[in-house]
Amino acid sequence: MTHIQSDVHPGTAVIVERLTRRFNNGPPVLDELDLAIAPGEFVALLGHSGSGKSTLLRTLAGLDPVTDGAVTRPRDVSVVFQEHRLLPWKRVWKNVVLGQEDKAIRQRAEAVLEEVGLSHRSNAWPLTLSGGEAQRAALARALVREPAFLMLDEPFAALDALTRLKMQQLVADLWKKHGCAVLLVTHDVDEALLLADRAVVLERGRIRVDVPITIPRPRRHADPGFEGLRSLLLDALGVHAA
Amino acid sequence: MSDAITLTGSYKTAETRGTTRSLRTLVSIRRYASPIVLVCLWQIACSSGLLSTRLVASPVQIAVTGWTLVCDGTLPFNLGVSLLRAGSGLGLAISLGVALALVSGLSRIGEDIVDAPLQILRTLPALALVPLYILWFGIGETPKILLVALGATFPIYLNLHKGIRSIDPKLVEMASTLGLSRWQTIRDVFLPGALPDFLTGLRYAVGVSWLMLVVAEQVNAESGIGHMMMDAQDFLRTDIILVGLLVYGVLGLMSDQIVRLLESTLLAWRPDGRKGRTA
Numbered sequence: 001m002t003h004i005q006s007d008v009h010p011g012t013a014v015i016v017e018r019l020t021r022r023f024n025n026g027p028p029v030l031d032e033l034d035l036a037i038a039p040g041e042f043v044a045l046l047g048h049s050g051s052g053k054s055t056l057l058r059t060l061a062g063l064d065p066v067t068d069g070a071v072t073r074p075r076d077v078s079v080v081f082q083e084h085r086l087l088p089w090k091r092v093w094k095n096v097v098l099g100q101e102d103k104a105i106r107q108r109a110e111a112v113l114e115e116v117g118l119s120h121r122s123n124a125w126p127l128t129l130s131g132g133e134a135q136r137a138a139l140a141r142a143l144v145r146e147p148a149f150l151m152l153d154e155p156f157a158a159l160d161a162l163t164r165l166k167m168q169q170l171v172a173d174l175w176k177k178h179g180c181a182v183l184l185v186t187h188d189v190d191e192a193l194l195l196a197d198r199a200v201v202l203e204r205g206r207i208r209v210d211v212p213i214t215i216p217r218p219r220r221h222a223d224p225g226f227e228g229l230r231s232l233l234l235d236a237l238g239v240h241a242a
Numbered sequence: 243m244s245d246a247i248t249l250t251g252s253y254k255t256a257e258t259r260g261t262t263r264s265l266r267t268l269v270s271i272r273r274y275a276s277p278i279v280l281v282c283l284w285q286i287a288c289s290s291g292l293l294s295t296r297l298v299a300s301p302v303q304i305a306v307t308g309w310t311l312v313c314d315g316t317l318p319f320n321l322g323v324s325l326l327r328a329g330s331g332l333g334l335a336i337s338l339g340v341a342l343a344l345v346s347g348l349s350r351i352g353e354d355i356v357d358a359p360l361q362i363l364r365t366l367p368a369l370a371l372v373p374l375y376i377l378w379f380g381i382g383e384t385p386k387i388l389l390v391a392l393g394a395t396f397p398i399y400l401n402l403h404k405g406i407r408s409i410d411p412k413l414v415e416m417a418s419t420l421g422l423s424r425w426q427t428i429r430d431v432f433l434p435g436a437l438p439d440f441l442t443g444l445r446y447a448v449g450v451s452w453l454m455l456v457v458a459e460q461v462n463a464e465s466g467i468g469h470m471m472m473d474a475q476d477f478l479r480t481d482i483i484l485v486g487l488l489v490y491g492v493l494g495l496m497s498d499q500i501v502r503l504l505e506s507t508l509l510a511w512r513p514d515g516r517k518g519r520t521a
Contacts, residue, residue: 061419078419085416089434089511098430099422125511141420 013038014060014149014181019069021055021205029055031205032069039148042175042182044192046237047202053185056202057153060183074149074181078142082154084134086126086141093122096141112144113137115177116170132163136170143174150175152184156191165221168194172218189233193226194219201236209236299481304488307481316470321489324455324466327383328493331390332451338391339398339443347406347436348428360399368393369457376462386458386466393454397446405439406432438512441505448497452490 014037021030030052037043047053058064059071061079086095093109100108113119116136126134135155142150152171156164172195175182186192192199193213201209211232215225234240281301287293288300295303311317342360345352372389379385409432417427459468467486474482 063415063419079416081412081416083412085412087413087431087434089437090430099417099420099426127511127513145420 013041013072014074014183015070015072016056016060017070017072019056019059019066019071021052021059021064021067028205030059033205033207035200035207037149037181037183039181040179042184042195042197044184044186044196044199045202046186046189046192046199046233048237051202052205053202054153057151057183057185060149061151074147076145076147077149077151078145078147079151079153080135080138080142080155082157084126084129084131084138086129086134086137088125088127090126091122092118092124092126092129092137095126095137096144098141100144108144109140112140115143115174116140130163131159132167135159135167139167139170139174143178146178147180149181149183150178152182152186154185154187157187164191171195189230189237190221190226192233193223193229194221199229199233201233203236209233295480296478297480299479299484303481304484307479308485308488311470311482311485317485317489320465320467320470324459324468325493327386327458327466328390328451328455331387331454332394332447334387334391335394335398335447335451336444339395339447340402340440342395343399343402343406347403348432357403360396364396364400368454372457372461381462386455386463389458390451390454393450394447397450398440398443401439401443401446402436405436408439409435438505438509441501441508444504445498445501448501449494452494452497456490 014035016033016035019030019033020028022028029050033052033056035056045053045056055064057079059066060073061077086092087098090098093106093113096109096112097105110119110122113122116139118133118136118140121129121133121137126137129137138155155171156167159167168191171182171184175195182196184192184195193215196213198210198212200207209232211229213229215223215229284293284298285301288295288298288303293300299307308317342356346356346360347353368389371392372385375385375389379388413431413435414427417431422430455466456468459466460472463469463472467489471483471486474480474486
């Protein structure tokens with residue numbers, strides 16, 4: 001099997017089976033990787049640079065081909081990248097509904113911009129937005145498509161600490177509301193603990209640790225229940241917590 | 243003794259702002275003072291016989307001749323002919339340049355086929371083709387329009403091609419994750435993204451158009467501003483020649499302003515600092 005199956009049923013879980021990926025016959029970036037994500041599940045994917053996180057996400061997004069193995073995913077997926085990737089020549093609301101061509105696009109754009117708290121900038125040019133605003137717009141663009149599976153590729157990495165906290169809260173709220181499966185690629189252990197149902201640590205293209213995070217929501221950064229998991233994950237990442 | 247420094251300022255009241263504004267007007271007037279003085283000196287030199295009118299007509303004479311040419315219809319007619327030639331040539335160049343740039347910008351095969359010959363042709367001085375053009379197309383309107391088109395196609399092609407090729411691949415990737423079709427991606431990502439470069443090319447193309455037109459009309463023509471000037475040469479009418487030069491100058495200036503206006507309207511999405519950036 002060497003192709004992506006786009007299942008017709010919305011809400012079908014993501015299934016990755018024996019996915020292997022090499023570049024130019026080098027060592028495998030993904031090495032017979034198996035991963036399953038249940039409908040509505042929030043999975044955080046952690047790992048060092050070069051561990052294969054981005055390659056996995058790009059494969060799931062359909063940006064990289066499946067050359068060896070099989071991937072099943074819902075047809076309706078959205079990606080939010082580390083950079084907002086808004087088209088500078090389209091106003092914010094037009095960026096949000098980019099590619100959609102029916103009569104209700106304006107209303108849909110306004111509604112989703114309201115959800116991410118950006119309705120006051122709906123007519124602005126993207127280059128006039130702050131980093132946090134631009135990322136909210138990118139989030140709105142991902143959500144307006146009502147994806148069954150949402151991929152977040154280090155979406156808060158370029159934001160300042162305070163904006164990042166707000167955005168994490170926003171993502172938690174939106175996930176609760178939309179109930180889509182989420183794969184969050186991140187470097188930040190605390191971010192994973194705050195948001196995810198499950199944390200997966202990737203190392204050299206294989207899963208090293210796969211742990212459920214059962215701390216009840218809503219969670220707070222200072223939750224004492226985080227300690228054990230935090231040192232476990234940091235250990236898996238090769239960072240030894242003091 | 244501390245190292246602290248104090249930075250102070252005072253908010254300008256409306257009154258002081260008024261003074262600065264009138265000062266600014268004065269400065270902008272000063273910019274025109276020197277050309278005006280030069281024209282006055284030119285007039286004095288001609289009137290006193292220091293400068294022979296066989297070599298160069300006086301400013302007053304140029305103005306009078308210009309007015310006469312407007313009144314007897316010579317100038318409007320020739321101007322119309324020239325504008326039509328430049329306009330048709332430029333229109334042809336834009337269609338051809340855009341089509342070629344799209345072919346070579348949007349596909350690898352297209353680039354292999356289109357880009358190499360154009361890069362070779364580009365190095366030929368277009369004006370050296372005048373004799374060949376006359377042999378091929380005779381002495382009618384065709385060679386003149388084609389000469390303008392030939393010269394103006396390259397800046398359009400080169401800039402638009404560069405613009406399409408330098409689109410951020412991340413934006414194209416984003417478009418593909420959103421499920422945009424190839425046509426939607428071209429319309430929403432490639433074309434608007436390459437527009438700034440296209441407009442830079444257009445500005446060059448307009449400049450080249452006038453240059454080609456001058457040559458085409460002076461080598462072989464029965465009408466047009468260039469012909470009017472060549473005709474005047476036979477009769478030693480330096481005043482008419484200078485009127486022609488003036489017209490060319492004004493045309494060049496005006497077309498540049500039009501493209502600038504296009505830039506500021508079409509590229510409204512760019513932050514102010516980059517608007518009207520000179521190429």
